[in-house]
Amino acid sequence: MADSMSNLAAAFAGESQANRRYLAFAKKAEEEGYPLVARRFRVAAASETVHAMEHLKTMGGVKSTSENLQGSMSGENYEHETMYPEFIETAQSEGNEDARFAFYAANEAEKFHEKMFAEAFADLNKVPDKKFYVCQVCGMTYEDGTPDACVVCAAPKSKIIEVL
Amino acid sequence: MTRVPDVPVEVGRCVCGECPSMPDEMKSFYCARGVSRSAVARRGCLCEECPIQIDYDLDGAYYCIEGAPE
Numbered sequence: 001m002a003d004s005m006s007n008l009a010a011a012f013a014g015e016s017q018a019n020r021r022y023l024a025f026a027k028k029a030e031e032e033g034y035p036l037v038a039r040r041f042r043v044a045a046a047s048e049t050v051h052a053m054e055h056l057k058t059m060g061g062v063k064s065t066s067e068n069l070q071g072s073m074s075g076e077n078y079e080h081e082t083m084y085p086e087f088i089e090t091a092q093s094e095g096n097e098d099a100r101f102a103f104y105a106a107n108e109a110e111k112f113h114e115k116m117f118a119e120a121f122a123d124l125n126k127v128p129d130k131k132f133y134v135c136q137v138c139g140m141t142y143e144d145g146t147p148d149a150c151v152v153c154a155a156p157k158s159k160i161i162e163v164l
Numbered sequence: 165m166t167r168v169p170d171v172p173v174e175v176g177r178c179v180c181g182e183c184p185s186m187p188d189e190m191k192s193f194y195c196a197r198g199v200s201r202s203a204v205a206r207r208g209c210l211c212e213e214c215p216i217q218i219d220y221d222l223d224g225a226y227y228c229i230e231g232a233p234e
Contacts (some may be wrong), residue, residue, distance in 0.1 A: 005195065083189060150176070150181075152172070152175065154178035154192040156181035
């Protein structure tokens with residue numbers, strides 16, 4: 001029988017995924033013309049966020065900002081150095097172009113995320129005050145301005161929005 | 165190999181996202197990346213006005229349907 005720490009980790013993963021899944025379902029419901037159904041998905045998504053964050057805190061997953069930055073840098077590094085390159089290769093060998101491109105796009109953004117976190121980690125008391133933008137089509141991330149079109153997915157400038 | 169290189173500087177000049185025929189998918193930049201995987205409804209084409217079309221001396225249209233020129 002699993003112990004509570006394993007269960008917390010599993011529950012955190014499950015609730016995190018549920019949040020994302022419900023938000024995607026809410027978007028689909030809006031597109032299909034069911035705003036009241038969309039609302040229910042968003043309500044559940046908001047609740048799962050609370051669950052996920054509570055589980056993460058309970059299992060000691062939220063440390064000091066410095067430690068969280070360090071962990072995040074490692075995570076992003078693993079993704080763009082190891083995980084996504086392997087996934088891209090697999091998708092390519094399968095001829096699954098949709099998966100390949102989705103992994104390629106995510107991989108490009110993770111490289112930026114590591115640098116963004118590293119810059120903050122270098123000196124927490126002197127973090128540069130920059131503006132950041134995220135492409136709503138592929139997740140590519142930019143700082144201090146956006147191109148006319150996303151350099152990864154070519155989405156127009158209007159789809160690259162600032163995140164506060 | 166397609167005539168338009170799939171490099172960030174060219175991706176950043178792509179106008180597909182503004183096109184009335186653009187299907188709902190992540191991929192675009194069709195003159196380099198090839199046909200759309202979604203059904204494309206012909207509602208007009210921006211390829212002929214695109215700076216990439218001009219700079220690479222292309223003369224096609226609806227690359228999202230016809231594929232990337234080689």
